[in-house]
Amino acid sequence: QVQLVESGGGVVQPGGSLRLSCAASGFTFNIYGMHWVRQAPGKGLEWVAYIRYDGGNTYYADSVKGRFTISRDNSKNTLYLQMNSLRTDDTAVYYCAKKQGNPDYFDYWGQGTLVTVSS
Amino acid sequence: DIQMTQSPSSVSASVGDRVTITCRASQGISSWLAWYQQKPGKAPKLLIYAASSLQSGVPSRFSGSGSGTDFTLTVSSLQPEDFATYYCQQANSFPQTFGQGTKVEIK
Numbered sequence: 754q755v756q757l758v759e760s761g762g763g764v765v766q767p768g769g770s771l772r773l774s775c776a777a778s779g780f781t782f783n784i785y786g787m788h789w790v791r792q793a794p795g796k797g798l799e800w801v802a803y804i805r806y807d808g809g810n811t812y813y814a815d816s817v818k819g820r821f822t823i824s825r826d827n828s829k830n831t832l833y834l835q836m837n838s839l840r841t842d843d844t845a846v847y848y849c850a851k852k853q854g855n856p857d858y859f860d861y862w863g864q865g866t867l868v869t870v871s872s
Numbered sequence: 873d874i875q876m877t878q879s880p881s882s883v884s885a886s887v888g889d890r891v892t893i894t895c896r897a898s899q900g901i902s903s904w905l906a907w908y909q910q911k912p913g914k915a916p917k918l919l920i921y922a923a924s925s926l927q928s929g930v931p932s933r934f935s936g937s938g939s940g941t942d943f944t945l946t947v948s949s950l951q952p953e954d955f956a957t958y959y960c961q962q963a964n965s966f967p968q969t970f971g972q973g974t975k976v977e978i979k
Contacts (some may be wrong), residue, residue, distance in 0.1 A: 788968075798908075798916065798959055800908040812966045848915055856963040858906045860927065862915035 755779040755861045757849050762866030769839050769870070771796070775832040775863055776851030783827040786852035789834050802834065803857065815845060817843075822868035829862070839870045874962050876897050878971035884979040889950045895943045895960035904964040907936055907945045910973075911956045915939045919958075920945065950976070 761773040789801040800821040803812045811823050822835040832849050844863040853860035875898035885891050903923040908916035918927045920936035933948045960971040
């Protein structure tokens with residue numbers, strides 16, 4: 754069965770950095786695009802970033818462009834999100850999600866990892 | 873960016889009721905729309921994709937319709953496990969965008 758397990762969340766000060774990981778299993782990781790989606794406390798869903806199956810193409814939300822970097826290691830079946838210059842409004846639960854075919858629907862999600870940006 | 877607007881923001885309903893949620897896109901998105909269900913403290917779950925295709929394992933009481941800019945999610949007979957928040961999402965173009973959510977509460 755498909756499993757996505759995020760890790761790496763925690764408390765960080767404004768301006769700090771954090772790297773999230775998403776360990777994938779139960780499917781052929783290297784043939785699917787992957788996404789990060791976040792949800793601020795009590796708020797709705799916000800798409801953050803996408804990476805193509807081979808890492809050859811990436812897209813970002815304007816709110817994180819230039820600060821966040823999505824990457825993947827297909828040999829380790831792992832997705833990453835490097836977050837730099839963190840701001841208080843980046844506080845959210847971050848989910849990794851698997852792309853379902855074309856176009857970009859999210860058919861499997863991880864349990865989420867909480868990132869809190871606070872001084 | 874394509875804006876997605878859901879209505880209502882919340883709805884109170886009883887078990888057995890028929891519930892309809894609407895989602896409007898700020899520009900045409902063909903049928904590139906999905907619906908998700910989210911329960912408190914849990915990840916969203918894909919219910920409907922391509923506007924009207926039922927995701928595997930999702931009960932048939934859920935259905936979706938629409939194309940272009942106007943879409944609906946219908947639950948034909950609400951069950952206790954259906955009380956949750958529902959989101960629409962457009963997959964027509966980056967950035968993917970979600971509606972603000974509709975909370976289905978127990979009357």
